Amino acid sequence: MTHDAARELAAADLPDGRELTVRLATVADAPVALEVIHAAFLARPVVGEKPEALADDLGSVRARIEHGTGYLAFVGDEPAGLVMTAHQQGAMRLGRVGVLPQFREQGVASFLVEVVLEHLATTGEERVQLLARKEFPRIQAWWGRHGFSPAGDEGNCVVMARSLPxxxxxxxxxxxxxxxxxxxxxxxxxxxxxxxxxxxxxxxxxxxxxxxxxxxxxxxxxxxxxxxxxxxxxxxxxxxxxxxxxxxxxxxxxxxxxxxxxxxxxxxxxxxxxxxxxxxxxxxxxxxxxxxxxxxxxxxxxxxxxxxxxxxxxxxxxxxxxxxxxxx
Ligand SMILES: Nc1ncnc2c1ncn2[C@@H]1O[C@H](COP(=O)(O)OP(=O)(O)OP(=O)(O)O)[C@@H](O)[C@H]1O
Ligand SMILES: [Mg+2]
Missing domain, CATH: 3.40.50.300 (P-loop containing nucleotide triphosphate hydrolases)
Structure with missing residues (x-):
């Protein structure tokens, strides 16, 4: 088994037959992760404050991978999406959740999030949260379909939370x-x-x-x-x-x-x-x-x-x- 295979968590076929894989990121993946963050977040409409993600650089992404976990999705060999997790405010939080524009509406985000939630469950986590910007009710609704519900307020965000299996x-x-x-x-x-x-x-x-x-x-x-x-x-x-x-x-x-x-x-x-x-x-x-x-x-x-x-x-x-x- 190659080193890469050891970090591969799940694979699935997209409707068009291409393979979607999710694997754990290492610090060596920081440039790829940064690329995904920029491509995914730049493509979003900016409402109010600029998302913190746009201030990421190689150093901050590397630090996030070192102190938390990064999950990278690939379609074939192309990076397609990212989720990062970290303990923050006494809870396990998802952050930097993004899929590149060309890979949206194909189930990549749902698959990636399901794999992340399962992986967190296998590591013994009981609950997970994330922050959803209040201006985007559709994003909150999307997380609602993945089992999250509003659990509080933090600045301009709603804290969405769910328990894990x-x-x-x-x-x-x-x-x-x-x-x-x-x-x-x-x-x-x-x-x-x-x-x-x-x-x-x-x-x-x-x-x-x-x-x-x-x-x-x-x-x-x-x-x-x-x-x-x-x-x-x-x-x-x-x-x-x-x-x-x-x-x-x-x-x-x-x-x-x-x-x-x-x-x-x-x-x-x-x-x-x-x-x-x-x-x-x-x-x-x-x-x-x-x-x-x-x-x-x-x-x-x-x-x-x-x-x-x-x-x-x-x-x-x-x-x-x-x-x-x-x-x-
Ligand atoms: N860790 C494991 N847990 C369960 N079954 C295992 C495991 N490892 C090997 N097996 C074998 O895998 C097979 C599981 O078959 P089983 O009929 O229980 O699956 P199933 O989910 O009911 O399938 P189906 O969808 O066809 O109903 C059995 O032959 C079992 O011996
Ligand atoms: Mg059966």
Whole structure:
């Protein structure tokens, strides 16, 4: 693996087929980072005070990379965007968020920010903030779509903040089942879990662990051909309803398979449920499983986000921090 590959965090294809990559910046990248800052910020309309970013020079950018983290996006070999992070005012803050004009409206900024948020979560950060200029409500709305909400005022800016998912590193399939089994300890009747992740990410493997932890009748296997399968409890706990929404296009189709009857007295887990299954309950546990970019590495990162009153971040962090359960 080259040094560069080690710093590469994620890759994706743009709609036009070009490759978008995000990697961590080193001090050697300071000239590239400065170029991106100038190109991205000069292209913005100046309202009121000049953005601080335009006063950056090589020295200040190098210092920012040394004392924080820089994330650079490339389209092919061309620098396309930048985000920098640093601890400021007792919080983890994003700054210098910019995409070059020629790479806008293609999903570069969204991908870059999602990668940054995930990376921050894997480094144990719990919350993140940024400053958004008050004159640009559309920018605030954009951050709103990425989970940020207004959390205060600072000069001519709104402080936008959000909490980060709980991130767990899972080295192999057994560890994934062990994680599922620990999650089962906090799951109860009526809970909805939505599992997301590419083909073969480990959604079913995690569900096997949840089934084992709940003590339901097995085997838990991919429900692909039946859409949904009910695993009754072997004791007096809730049943596990395991749904595969891969082929379902909409919530209406999901409702057709008549889950309502079982929802209240079961734990319902929907694979591929993002964008389809949210309407089944008021709250839910979102589980996002990601593979690294090295295809030979089995390690997965699992991101847990509780939505609604039912879940607290602390509860999820406690579950994932617990010792792995021994197989019995
Ligand atoms: N760290 C890991 N966590 C989970 N599974 C792993 C891991 N490493 C290797 N594997 C293997 O990857 C495969 C994951 O398959 P699984 O069926 O759980 O994925 P899935 O997300 O449900 O896929 P699909 O989208 O097809 O439903 C299994 O063969 C499992 O043994
Ligand atoms: Mg599956």
């Amino acid at each position: 709980v991130a767990v590193e899972v080295p192999d399939a057994d560890a994934m089942r062990a994680l599922g089994s620990r999650l089962a300890d906090v799951l109860r009747a009526g809970d909805l879990v939505i599992a997301t992740g590419d083909l073969g990410a480990g959604k079913t493997t995690l569900t096997q662990g949840i089934g084992a932890g709940l003590g339901v009748s097995g085997p838990v296997i991919s429900p692909t051909f039946v859409l949904s399968r009910v695993h009754p409890s072997l004791g007096d706990g809730p049943a596990l309803v395991h749904v595969d929404a891969y082929r379902l296009g909409s919530f209406a189709e999901l409702e057709d398979i008549d889950l309502d009857a079982s929802l209240d007295d079961s734990v319902t887990l929907v694979e591929w449920g993002a964008g389809v299954a949210e309407g089944l309950a008021d709250g839910r546990l979102d589980i996002d499983i990601r593979r690294g970019i090295d295809p030979d590495d089995d390690t997965r990162w699992v991101f847990l986000t509780g939505v609604g009153e039912r879940w607290t971040r602390d509860e999820l962090a406690a579950v994932t921090a617990g010792p792995a359960k021994e197989d019995t």
